[in-house]
Amino acid sequence: MDKKTNFSLEGKIALITGASYGIGFAIAKAMAGAGATIVFNDIKQELVDKGIAAYKEAGIDAHGYVCDVTNEDAVNELVKKVESEVGVIDILVNNAGIIKRIPMIEMSAKDFRQVIDVDLNAPFIVSKAVIPSMIKKGHGKIINICSMMSEFGRETVSAYAAAKGGLKMLTRNIASEYGEYNIQCNGIGPGYIATPQTAPLREIQPDGSRHPFDQFIISKTPAGRWGEASDLGGPAVFLASDASDFVNGQILYVDGGIQAYIGKQPS
Numbered sequence: 192m193d194k195k196t197n198f199s200l201e202g203k204i205a206l207i208t209g210a211s212y213g214i215g216f217a218i219a220k221a222m223a224g225a226g227a228t229i230v231f232n233d234i235k236q237e238l239v240d241k242g243i244a245a246y247k248e249a250g251i252d253a254h255g256y257v258c259d260v261t262n263e264d265a266v267n268e269l270v271k272k273v274e275s276e277v278g279v280i281d282i283l284v285n286n287a288g289i290i291k292r293i294p295m296i297e298m299s300a301k302d303f304r305q306v307i308d309v310d311l312n313a314p315f316i317v318s319k320a321v322i323p324s325m326i327k328k329g330h331g332k333i334i335n336i337c338s339m340m341s342e343f344g345r346e347t348v349s350a351y352a353a354a355k356g357g358l359k360m361l362t363r364n365i366a367s368e369y370g371e372y373n374i375q376c377n378g379i380g381p382g383y384i385a386t387p388q389t390a391p392l393r394e395i396q397p398d399g400s401r402h403p404f405d406q407f408i409i410s411k412t413p414a415g416r417w418g419e420a421s422d423l424g425g426p427a428v429f430l431a432s433d434a435s436d437f438v439n440g441q442i443l444y445v446d447g448g449i450q451a452y453i454g455k456q457p458s
């Protein structure tokens with residue numbers, strides 16, 4: 192098999208942060224399907240347990256750990272534990288993330304900082320913790336889960352857009368600084384995906400109609416649908432595989448074409 196068309200992840204260990212459910216879970220499932228050993232973390236033991244059960248149900252023997260990715264000591268502890276119990280991490284997916292939808296002038300600095308902490312500081316902390324072993328091993332893949340808000344703003348998501356815009360540039364900087372060690376760092380920019388994070392934007396209205404934002408996204412997406420978390424699995428496997436060894440510092444948008452489309456005229 193020519194290395195450049197090798198999409199297999201056999202023999203590779205992948206850490207996906209915040210992957211008990213949602214996009215992280217879907218990416219982990221796809222990577223397991225390509226042969227990777229899955230390691231994931233979540234903040235609460237009960238969620239880690241639920242995640243392990245869900246992976247088992249999917250036929251995956253995942254390794255789950257409790258860890259708050261904003262806590263540098265806890266992250267360093269996690270990486271040490273994983274290296275001794277599972278092995279050196281070949282693939283890191285910085286997936287854990289939160290959003291707070293608050294008009295900016297009503298948002299407290301505390302809330303703003305919390306979003307930046309999880310969505311930007313944590314990918315820095317976890318990447319910093321895994322890169323030294325990747326350098327020793329002679330290869331590594333880092334995939335940061337960015338967002339359309341790495342490119343666009345919208346009402347009420349100032350902290351999230353600032354974090355995801357920063358995450359795009361952190362991705363490019365890691366690519367620049369560590370490319371010489373055969374470490375590739377890229378981003379995936381999902382469009383609007385149906386997960387718990389976007390559930391409030393899809394709530395059925397009291398009159399039984401779709402949420403106005405739901406209708407807006409449908410009109411802006413050529414495929415006329417929200418993305419599913421599973422739509423991100425293939426792109427993630429590609430960026431985690433040997434086949435993407437010369438792809439570095441890129442953000443791969445998986446948005447169903449929203450960014451290419453002016454939008455359907457309202458009927």
Ligand code: NAP
Nearest residue numbers: 209213214234259260286287288338381383384386387388
């Ligand atoms: P989600 O359903 O809210 O899941 C987020 C996950 O991150 C949860 O497992 C959560 O655990 C975990 N997490 C949050 N804070 C953490 C922390 N400090 N330490 C460890 N784990 C933490 O979100 P999602 O929709 O799957 O999104 C996953 C990623 O994709 C996020 O980075 C998000 O910004 C990004 N994204 C989502 C969309 C979308 O449309 N859904 C689009 C673009 C980008 P808890 O349940 O314990 O909080």
Ligand code: GCO
Nearest residue numbers: 290338339340381382383389
């Ligand atoms: C929002 C949504 C978005 C999506 C995603 C789009 O409130 O606009 O939550 O931010 O989560 O990031 O790519």
